[in-house]
Amino acid sequence: MSDPVRGLLTRQEQRIVAGVAAGTRAQRMSRGAWAGAASKLGTEDDAQLVAAAFSSGAIGHPSRTGPTPRLTPSEGALVHLLLRGLPAEDIAPQVGRSINDVKASCRSLQAKLGARTPAHLVTRLHERGLCTCPQKDIPPAGTAGPGADQ
C-alpha cells in the first residue's frame, strides 16, 4: 500500500503527466503516453490523473510556491474534493450545493490560483500549501540558508 510507485510510469508518461499537471493539454501531444499513464493510474480524466500521480508519488510533489490564498468558505469547502480531481458533478452532491454553484466556486478558485485547467488547479492547491501531504511543509530550496535555526 505504501510502496513507492515512482518508476511505475515510463519517462515519457511522467513527462506527459507533469505537462498535464502544469496546465497543458498534453494528451493531444502524445495520446499514447497519456493513455498509458491514465491506465496505470486508473483514470481517464486529466484532473484525476494529476491527483492520482501526486498522491501515489508517480510524479514528485510540486515545490511550495506563492502565497497561501485567502479562500471564501464556499471555496474552502471544495479543496479536499478538488485535490482528488473530482469534477463539479461529483462534488455538488457531497457538499449539498448545485452543480452550477460548485462550478462557479471552481472558476473563482482557478482564477485566484492562476490555474489554466482543472488539472492545473490540483497542482496549484499543492503548490500553495492547501493540501495535507506531509511533503507540503518542505520549504522551497534556498529559503533556509546557512545559520537558519533548526
Ligand SMILES: [Zn+2]
Ligand atoms: Zn500536496
